[in-house]
Amino acid sequence: MRANFFVGMLALTPALCGAAELNGGGLSVLWGIPFAGLLLSIALCPLLTPGFWHHHFGKLTLGWSLAFLLPCAFFFGATTAVQGALHAFVAEFFPFLILITSLFVVAGGICVRGNLHGTPALNTGLLALGTLLASFMGTTGAAMLLIRPLIRANDNRKHAAHIVVFFIFLVANAGGALTPLGDPPLFLGFLKGVDFFWTVQHLYAPTLFLCAALLIIFYLLDSHYYHKREEIQPPELDPTPDSAIRYEGKVNFALLGVIVVLVLISGFWKPGIAYDFFGNTVELQNLLRDVLLVGVIFLSLRLTPEGARRGNEFSWGPIQEVGKLFAGIFITIIPVIAMLRAGESGAFSAIVRAVTDGNGQPINAMYFWATGILSSFLDNAPTYLVFFNTAGGDATTLMTTLSATLAAISCGAVFMGANSYIGNAPNMMVKAIAEERGIKMPSFFAYMGWSCVILVPLFIVMTFIFFT
Numbered sequence: 001m002r003a004n005f006f007v008g009m010l011a012l013t014p015a016l017c018g019a020a021e022l023n024g025g026g027l028s029v030l031w032g033i034p035f036a037g038l039l040l041s042i043a044l045c046p047l048l049t050p051g052f053w054h055h056h057f058g059k060l061t062l063g064w065s066l067a068f069l070l071p072c073a074f075f076f077g078a079t080t081a082v083q084g085a086l087h088a089f090v091a092e093f094f095p096f097l098i099l100i101t102s103l104f105v106v107a108g109g110i111c112v113r114g115n116l117h118g119t120p121a122l123n124t125g126l127l128a129l130g131t132l133l134a135s136f137m138g139t140t141g142a143a144m145l146l147i148r149p150l151i152r153a154n155d156n157r158k159h160a161a162h163i164v165v166f167f168i169f170l171v172a173n174a175g176g177a178l179t180p181l182g183d184p185p186l187f188l189g190f191l192k193g194v195d196f197f198w199t200v201q202h203l204y205a206p207t208l209f210l211c212a213a214l215l216i217i218f219y220l221l222d223s224h225y226y227h228k229r230e231e232i233q234p235p236e237l238d239p240t241p242d243s244a245i246r247y248e249g250k251v252n253f254a255l256l257g258v259i260v261v262l263v264l265i266s267g268f269w270k271p272g273i274a275y276d277f278f279g280n281t282v283e284l285q286n287l288l289r290d291v292l293l294v295g296v297i298f299l300s301l302r303l304t305p306e307g308a309r310r311g312n313e314f315s316w317g318p319i320q321e322v323g324k325l326f327a328g329i330f331i332t333i334i335p336v337i338a339m340l341r342a343g344e345s346g347a348f349s350a351i352v353r354a355v356t357d358g359n360g361q362p363i364n365a366m367y368f369w370a371t372g373i374l375s376s377f378l379d380n381a382p383t384y385l386v387f388f389n390t391a392g393g394d395a396t397t398l399m400t401t402l403s404a405t406l407a408a409i410s411c412g413a414v415f416m417g418a419n420s421y422i423g424n425a426p427n428m429m430v431k432a433i434a435e436e437r438g439i440k441m442p443s444f445f446a447y448m449g450w451s452c453v454i455l456v457p458l459f460i461v462m463t464f465i466f467f468t
Contacts, residue, residue, distance in 0.1 A: 022076070022084065022335055024342030031068070031335035032347070035382075038064040038328050043377050043422050047444060057321065061328035068332050083279055088330040090280040095191055095290055096330075097323050099263070100138070100184065102293045102300075104319050106256050107141030109249040109304035111311035116245065118154035120222040123163055124215055126150050127170050131211050134175030135182040135200075137256055143172045143426040144312065149245075151437050159225040161441055164434045165450050166218040170211060172426035173418035177207045177411065181263060183424075185375075185384030185413040192388065193395030194406070196267040202407045206466045210415060213458055249308035255300050262289045262296075318429060329382045340389040352390060362391060364467040368408035372416030372459065376423045384413040408467045416459065419451045420444070 041060055045053040053060075073081040116122055126146060134142040150167060154160045176182030178200045180190035186199055266289035273284040339346040344353070355366040367387060374383040387409045391398060398406040417424035421431055421444055431441050442450060 022072075022080070022338040024335075024338035024340065024347075025345040027335055027339050027342075027347055029339070029347040031071075032339065034064045034068040035329075035332035035336045037067070038325075038332050039379065039382065042325060042379060046422070046428070058324045061324050065328045065331040068335065072335075084334050085331055086278045087280050088334060089327075090277050090282060092188065092191055093327060093330045095286060096184065096187060096326065098290045098293050099181075099187055099259075100140075100322060101319050102259055102296050103138040103141045103181065103256075104144075105297050105300045106252045106259065107137050107145055108312050108314040109252040109255075109300050109308055110145055111248040111308040112145065112149045112245065113248060113311065114149075114245040116149070116153045118150075118157060118163075120219055120226050122153060123150065123222055124219045126153070127166060127218060128211075128215055130167065130171035131175035131215075134171055135178035136260060138181055139172050139176040139183055139424065140318075140426045140429070142175065143167070143430050146171060147430050147433050148312070148437075151434060151439065155437070157225070158228075160439050161434075162218075162221055162225070162450075164430060164439060164441060165447065166214060168427050168430050169214055169418045169451075169455065170218075172430055173424055174207065174210050174214065174415050177203045177414045181260065183414045183417075184381040186410060188381055188385055189388065189395070189406075189410065190263075190267070192393070194399060196264055198399050198403075198406075199410065202403055203410055206407070206411050206415075206462055209462060209465070210458055214454070217454060248311065249304045251303045252300055255296050258296055259293065262292050265289065318425070322425065325379075326381070329379070333382055333385060336386060337389045337393070340386060341393055348390075355387075355390060362402060362405040364404050364408040365463050367391065367405055368412045368463060368467045369459075371409045371412030372419070375413045375416045376419035380413040380417040380424055384409060387412075404467070411462070411466075416455075418455060420448055 038061060041053075041057075041064070045057070045060070069081050069085065072084065126149070130142045130146045130150075133145070137145070147164075147167060150163065151160070154163055173183075176186070180187040180194070180196055180199065182199075186194075189199075190196060266285045269285045271284050274281045275284070275287065276282075336348075339348050340351070343349070346352070351370075355363055355370055357363055371383055371387045374386070388398070388406075391402060391405050391409065418427070421427045434441050441447070
């Protein structure tokens, strides 16, 4: 038994034991097991064992993290393991979590009261508004702001599930493609050096095509349901009669503007001052951004009326889950990124060859679909990181020479997160809110039926227009 244990451990041993940092060319594919295990846990456990997952997801995440860190410390030394974890947290995890938390808190402080009449024109307008807002307050923020008013506007209708499905397509996913604020994958790209306005310059055409097509399809479908004789309940049965729209927590609109300005400044202001944190270089503009974003969080919590957060049913649960899961993701992805950066000499050479032609040039259509398919069932942020590094991981090259490749990766991660309920965090949140309010949402596979019929044909068309 002991011999088998050591044989198994030797399979993990890379060619360069004791190196100061992981050499991806010498790592076995087995080092990717903790990352794959964590992503599969995120994808499957909420569906198969929801009770266990709800109470123990943090422990499970810690277990997968230790499944990498302990062998890493054993074979490379504790210093390498600790330095790798510190780099992941200081350079990526903390800035990522601070931004996500600030958008979550600020958006959660804006409560929309009142009710409108859910006609096809109004519903399409609300979807278009949410799609636009998603790039400035994040897909989660825009979804949480507008899903309840949209449901109230249509609570006198017999058919409403399709409205929520298109809301997930547009507001919870596609709408976040234009800025690093919109969707976590793009902010990770920003942290890796992608310019703030690169996304709007290179993704606006595919984003406009997809969103316009979805809005047109939605309007036609909603009109079909709306004009059915039995669709609208009598006015006396409407649970929320029409009333004027008003907002609570308006101060958060200003704070949202502050968040945008802080992120913009950190992208443009380069004073050339940096600090060393446990061997990690942190530039002044990024440190200042994160400190001030924490200040925005406290200001929002202090200045927002309590009734506004109660009206939004605000709780810390979602952001706690994101924080714990992404802490594990950023740890377990360390060896995966090292192997991908090794290219043809790494354990993931098959992936590199699948997205590269015989001349060593990237196949953008493959990048779009490979990133998208994985983003459909795994979290789209780590999927983006995987293919960002598969394409070389150098932001300057990806923004210029390989700009079409980076656009394909970005679009695949953001757009195809809508293909299933587990592709992007807001998807499940929106579904849960809709079901709480009596809407019979499609099952997991029925929802995928919607995405296969509506989204996949659009993605195929987009492949020929933008990525070939």
